[in-house]
Amino acid sequence: MPRILTIANQKGGVGKTTTAVNLAASLAASERRTLLVDIDPQGNAGSAVGVARDEVEGQSLYEVLLDGRPVSEVVRSTELKFLDLVPASRHLVGAELELAGTERRESRLREALREVQREYEWIVIDCPPSLGLLTLNGLVAAQGVLIPIQCEYFALEGLADVLRTIDLVREGPNPRLHVDGIVLTMYAQNNLATQVTDEIRSHFKKEVFQTVIPRNVRLSESPSHGKPVLLYDVASKGCQSYLALAREVVKRAEKLGRAA
Numbered sequence: 001m002p003r004i005l006t007i008a009n010q011k012g013g014v015g016k017t018t019t020a021v022n023l024a025a026s027l028a029a030s031e032r033r034t035l036l037v038d039i040d041p042q043g044n045a046g047s048a049v050g051v052a053r054d055e056v057e058g059q060s061l062y063e064v065l066l067d068g069r070p071v072s073e074v075v076r077s078t079e080l081k082f083l084d085l086v087p088a089s090r091h092l093v094g095a096e097l098e099l100a101g102t103e104r105r106e107s108r109l110r111e112a113l114r115e116v117q118r119e120y121e122w123i124v125i126d127c128p129p130s131l132g133l134l135t136l137n138g139l140v141a142a143q144g145v146l147i148p149i150q151c152e153y154f155a156l157e158g159l160a161d162v163l164r165t166i167d168l169v170r171e172g173p174n175p176r177l178h179v180d181g182i183v184l185t186m187y188a189q190n191n192l193a194t195q196v197t198d199e200i201r202s203h204f205k206k207e208v209f210q211t212v213i214p215r216n217v218r219l220s221e222s223p224s225h226g227k228p229v230l231l232y233d234v235a236s237k238g239c240q241s242y243l244a245l246a247r248e249v250v251k252r253a254e255k256l257g258r259a260a
Contacts, residue, residue: 001117001118002035002117002118002120002121002122002123003121003122003123003143003144003253004113004117004122004123004125004141004142004143004144005023005122005123005124005125005142005143005144005145005146005180005249006125006127006138006139006141006142006144006145006146007019007020007023007124007125007126007127007145007146007147007148008127008135008138008139008145008146008147008162009127009129009147009148009149009158009159009162010129010130010131010135010158010161010162010165011129011150011154011158012129013129013150014129014148014149014150014158014185014186015148015150015185015186015213016126016127016129016148017040017042017044017045017048017126018048018148018185018213018219018223019146019148019183019185019213019242019245020036020045020124020125020126021036021045021048021049021126021223021228022219022228022229022230022238022239022242023124023146023242023245023246023249024036024083024122024124024228025049025080025083025228025229025230025231025242026230026242026243026245026246027082027121027122027124027246027249027250028080028081028082028083029080029082029230029243029246030246030250031082032082032121032122032250033082033119033120033121033122034082034083034084034120034121034122034123034124035075035083035084035085035086035116035119035120035122035123035124036049036078036083036084036085036086036124036126037061037085037086037109037113037123037124037125037126037138038061038085038086038087038088038126039061039088039092039109039125039126039127039128039134039135039137039138040088040092040126040127040128040129040134041088041090041092041093041095041128041134042088042128043056043087043088043089043090043092044126044223045085045088045126046076046085046087046088047223047226048222048223048226048227048228049078049079049080049083049085049226049227049228050078050079050226050227051076051078051085051087051226052226053087053088053089053090054090055087056074056076056087056088056089057089059073059074059087060074060086060087060088060089060091060092061074061086061087061088061089061092061109062088062089062091062092062095064086064108064109064112065095065099065108065109065112065137066095066098066099070112070115071086071112071113071115071116072115072116074086074087075116079227079231080228080231084120092134095133095134096132096133096134099133100133105133105137106133106136106137106140106173107137107140107141107173108137109125109137109138109140109141110137110140110141110174113141125138125141125142131161131162131165135165136165136169139165139166139169139174139177140169140173140174140177141174142174142177143176143177143178144177144178144179144180144253144256145162145166145177145178145179145180146180146181146182146183146249147159147162147179147181147182147183148182148183148185148213149182149183149184149185149200150185150186151184151185151186151187151188151192151193151196151197151212152186152192152193152196153192153196155196155200156199156200156203159182159200163179166179178256179207180249180252180253180256181207181208181209181248181249181252182200182204182207182208182209183208183209183211183212183213183245184197184200184208184209184212184213185212185213186213186214186215187212187213187214187215188214188215197212209245209248209249210248211241211244211245211248212241213238213241213242213245214237214238214241216236216237216238216241218232218233218236218237218238218239219236219237219238219239222238229242230242230243
């Protein structure tokens with residue numbers, strides 16, 4: 001069975017999609033069969049691995065969630081041998097309203113992934129920057145949540161909302177859900193970033209990963225070329241940071257497996 005990991009934060013601009021894409025790519029680079037699932041209507045995770053949103057009309061996660069289409073029929077391969085993608089399409093914009101009146105609306109993704117989960121070691125889910133029904137589907141489908149936090153003043157405010165939502169999901173539709181960790185992103189060498197980092201680590205000693213993702217030009221450029229950073233500039237600080245994060249994520253997952 002794979003480790004299903006949802007990348008979630010209701011704040012935009014915290015490096016959520018960058019983390020989902022490059023963590024999934026780093027896991028795949030270590031020859032772990034990985035599926036990246038894009039449930040953000042913006043479709044940025046797909047375009048960051050070379051699959052544009054306009055290319056997937058009729059063959060996207062929308063058809064899986066709303067029409068009951070098998071996931072295996074919409075999976076796309078990527079440049080990385082061990083990385084596949086379930087893409088988002090523009091129709092996901094209205095999916096939350098369409099799902100609202102349906103049965104099992106919060107567990108559609110979990111049920112859909114059962115068809116393919118034995119084919120993968122890792123499934124990484126990229127959520128929209130909100131705590132709506134699509135993100136809820138991501139949380140209900142997962143065993144773990146990874147929360148990216150930008151090293152800025154309001155970081156802890158947004159984190160509290162995410163943790164409350166995770167607690168509600170754990171008390172309801174997904175008791176197995178676990179916070180796998182908090183990753184600090186867009187770190188710059190200045191006093192504010194240092195203060196925010198110290199404060200977050202003091203509040204969440206065990207949850208915060210040791211790896212910190214820096215602000216990095218190559219990391220910012222790679223999506224415009226339709227590539228994860230390890231295919232764009234493997235020597236960059238951004239790439240090396242995500243490779244290190246992937247190693248930490250795997251170690252934590254192994255510890256959780258032994259504890260279970």
